[in-house]
Structures are given as structure tokens and as C-alpha cells.
Amino acid sequence: MAFVDPILAETEASVVMVDRRAVPGGHWNDAYPFVRLHQPAASYGVTSKPLGRNRIEASGLNAGLHELSSGVEIIKYYHDLMEEVFLASGRVTYRPLTEYVGDGEVVALLSGTSQIIEYQTLVDATLLTTAIPSTHQPNFDVGPGVTCVPPNRLPHLAAQYRRITVLGGGKTGVDALTWLLSNGYPGEALSWVVPRDAWFFNRASFEVGIDFLEATFGSLADEYEAIASASNIEDLCLEIEQSGRWLRVDHDVWPTMFHAATISQRELETLRRVGNIHREGRVQRLEVGEMVLDNATVPTATDILYVDCTASALAHNVGDRSPVFSPGRINLQMVRQFQPCFSSALIGFIEANIDDEAARGHMTAPTPMTDTVEDCLQGRINGIHNQSSWGSNKAVAQWMGRCRLDPGNVLHQIPRGDTAKMAILGRLLEAIPPALDNLPRLLANR
Ligand SMILES: Cc1cc2nc3c(=O)[nH]c(=O)nc-3n(C[C@H](O)[C@H](O)[C@H](O)COP(=O)(O)OP(=O)(O)OC[C@H]3O[C@@H](n4cnc5c(N)ncnc54)[C@H](O)[C@@H]3O)c2cc1C
Numbered sequence: 076m077a078f079v080d081p082i083l084a085e086t087e088a089s090v091v092m093v094d095r096r097a098v099p100g101g102h103w104n105d106a107y108p109f110v111r112l113h114q115p116a117a118s119y120g121v122t123s124k125p126l127g128r129n130r131i132e133a134s135g136l137n138a139g140l141h142e143l144s145s146g147v148e149i150i151k152y153y154h155d156l157m158e159e160v161f162l163a164s165g166r167v168t169y170r171p172l173t174e175y176v177g178d179g180e181v182v183a184l185l186s187g188t189s190q191i192i193e194y195q196t197l198v199d200a201t202l203l204t205t206a207i208p209s210t211h212q213p214n215f216d217v218g219p220g221v222t223c224v225p226p227n228r229l230p231h232l233a234a235q236y237r238r239i240t241v242l243g244g245g246k247t248g249v250d251a252l253t254w255l256l257s258n259g260y261p262g263e264a265l266s267w268v269v270p271r272d273a274w275f276f277n278r279a280s281f282e283v284g285i286d287f288l289e290a291t292f293g294s295l296a297d298e299y300e301a302i303a304s305a306s307n308i309e310d311l312c313l314e315i316e317q318s319g320r321w322l323r324v325d326h327d328v329w330p331t332m333f334h335a336a337t338i339s340q341r342e343l344e345t346l347r348r349v350g351n352i353h354r355e356g357r358v359q360r361l362e363v364g365e366m367v368l369d370n371a372t373v374p375t376a377t378d379i380l381y382v383d384c385t386a387s388a389l390a391h392n393v394g395d396r397s398p399v400f401s402p403g404r405i406n407l408q409m410v411r412q413f414q415p416c417f418s419s420a421l422i423g424f425i426e427a428n429i430d431d432e433a434a435r436g437h438m439t440a441p442t443p444m445t446d447t448v449e450d451c452l453q454g455r456i457n458g459i460h461n462q463s464s465w466g467s468n469k470a471v472a473q474w475m476g477r478c479r480l481d482p483g484n485v486l487h488q489i490p491r492g493d494t495a496k497m498a499i500l501g502r503l504l505e506a507i508p509p510a511l512d513n514l515p516r517l518l519a520n521r
Contacts, residue, residue: 085427243384262348
């Protein structure tokens, strides 16, 4: 939808949208009821339609930061967008409950009828498809008599269990635990299976608007300065952590996972109340009275509720990709790290306005999802090159300046007399070239 939005605004094209699901909104339709964005609503969604009310949250674990939409708000947003903008345009045909099987063929899932759709350009939006707990197949066994549920069931079941074990060290596991703890579940009754600790982004570094410029772009400048000067990846991680931009749950445990989840300081403090953390590898099997992990068998109580948070979200999509643009085909991917919506919207704008194949290629080197810090640094290289090619194309730069999905457009709004904010911009511009020089050295020196 982020791609189609600029296509409607900038071209006369008609679009057929094919989706297996019954309603717009992709994975959000199957998410747990307490899911929220982990970045400000102000820069999520599509270009033409604001999401949320740009409020600063006054209470809760995200207090002091811009609002994070709930799953319900996001689904309503996409529903309204489809009904009131896409379908109302008369140029979009929406085919829900329909599977694309290849070579222009689609199959209606309920009737089984198949049809060939004529098209000029095929847009593959499945490379960013997410894996989430309620629809994935866990890769461990659950023995008879054990209750293991996706977090969707937690609000129904939590009160019935005196012990809960959350499986998975990523963002969904964090959400399940912080939801339980902030609703009064006792920390000592909680266990958490964390096969690999994660580096998290400090959410305060991912804010929007001029008032947060120092917290966001000052922190980004810190990161680039650290990349420019570090002699190895471990020192780099420590320096970025020192600056407050990256966070980890336990200072004594070295994170080996980087899935780019964000966390607030309050969430982190809440998380530290979890009674037991098991770091003996992935779950192989759950039995009544024991939990078999890769590197240990852990004796347990017999009345535990297990919560499966082991789906990989976007992390199953790690790795290099085919090009975004090829003749007759567009493979939607992230071309700015960790920003799927902005990336798809930008690709839509480029499709509508830039014909030159070489220029399109220069602007859209993929920055795939990451599993490790090394993946993140690798993606930075393409990200920096892309950013510079967008800046040197007048049409793209102007579009970005007014695109609500680009938090960076705030850099163009700095009043000239504001020397403190101009200094942040200066630091950023100064740090990027040496960071780009040092990235290959850091990656070679692992
Ligand atoms: C819990 C959670 C929180 C997130 N928070 C943020 C955030 O704060 N900020 C952010 O930028 N990103 C966030 N993300 C990531 C972001 O939401 C996703 O990257 C984005 O929504 C992906 O959209 P998508 O359409 O690519 O994938 P999905 O939402 O997974 O949708 C893909 C669709 O394609 C359909 N499909 C797949 N194959 C076929 C086929 N052959 N034929 C027909 N249909 C098919 C699927 O049924 C599905 O409906 C979050 C992800 C999760 C899981």
C-alpha cells in the first residue's frame, strides 16, 4: 500500500492488488491484541495519509516519546485507506483471499478458480512478508499436557497461570513480558528463554520532529562518528552503547543478535524485573516438568503457561536480494535500513518519475533485514550510497522533503540561526564519509 499510494498520486496507472488475506493490513490482522508500533506513528504507513495524532505519550512505558499506534489503529488506517482512497480512486482493483501463484496467475482461495491477470509491471511485495507467532509453525516440539500459545492468547490465559515462560528474545518476547509486568504480573513468576541476547535501538533515538532533533540526529551522528573511528566491531558496539543509542538487557552478556527492534528505557527497566532468564540455547522440546533447550534440560514446575514468541518477523528475510527494478518487475525491498514503508513509497515515486534504468539501480541498492551487527554494518554501505543518490536528484530530494515517512526531512527545517541544531547537521555530514571509508575495514577485521 505504501508503494501504490505514490503510484496513484504521480501516474495514471491502474493497479490490481492481490492478497491471500481477507482484509487489508497484512500481518497486523493476526497480531496479538497488545501489539503496537515500535516507532512513532508519525512516520509509519503511507505518504498521503497521516497515522495517529502526533501526540507525546503522557504515561506508560513510552512516556515522553511520540505515540506508537496500536494494532487496532493500524488496521483501521489500512482499511480506511483501501476504502476511501484506493477503491474510491476507481483505479485500484482489490483481490482479497487470492493467491498469486506465478506467471500472472491468481487463484481465488474460496472458489479455487484461477485467472490470468494482464499487467505491464509485476510488483512483488512478498519479500518483506513477516513471520508472526499466530501464523507460523514453531520449530520445537510440544509434549502432551503442555500449554504453549502465541501471545494472542495471553490476555485470556495469563490470570489462570501462576507461572509463565516466554520463549524468544526478540521484540515480541519483550512485548509479552512488558505487557505482563506492567499489568501487575509478578516478575519472580516469569521466565524468559533467550537463545541470543539482542542489541536494541533506544527508541528515544528514533523520534520525529524538530524538538527531538538532538535526540535523533545527534544520536545518529554519534553512531557515524563511532563507525568512522572504531578499529573493531566490539569497540564500535561499546561506543554506540556508551552514547545511549544501543541498549542491551544485561551488561554482562554480549549480544549476538541485531534485529533492529527498538525499546524505551522504561521498557528495559521493566524487563529487568523478569525472575529467570535461560540462555542455554533454543527450545527443542517442552514436556510437563522440563524444558529441553539446545544446551541444557531445565527442570520446571508442571503448571506453566508457555508463550511462543519465536517467530522471526522480518529476520527470515536476511541476505542479499535481486535488484529492486528489472524489466517488467519490481521487487519491493528496504532501500533505507529498517524502514519498509518509506522504502516502498520511495520506490513507487521512482517508478513514477525516473525512467533511466541505471539511475533507478543506483537509488535502490537493497538494505536487507539484519540478523547480526555485521549485517547491519554491511547494509549501512548501500544505505549511505542510496541516500546520497536521492539527495543529488532534485525530484527525489523534493519529494523526500515533503514525505511524512521520512524523519530526515526535519533536517531541512532547521532555522539558519539555530547554531546548536546546525552543529548537529554539520557533525552528521562530516562523519558520514569517513564512516563509509571505515565500514569495509571493520567488516574485514571481524
Ligand atoms: C509486531 C511487529 C511490529 C512492527 N513494527 C514496525 C514498526 O514500528 N515500524 C516499521 O517500520 N516496521 C515495523 N514492523 C515491520 C513492518 O510492519 C512490516 O515490515 C510491514 O508491515 C510488512 O508489510 P508487508 O506488506 O511487506 O508484509 P505483511 O504485513 O506480512 O503482508 C504480506 C502480505 O502478502 C501476502 N502474500 C504473501 N505471499 C502471497 C502470495 N503468493 N499471493 C498473495 N498474497 C501473498 C500475505 O498474505 C500478507 O497479507 C513490525 C513488524 C511486526 C511483526
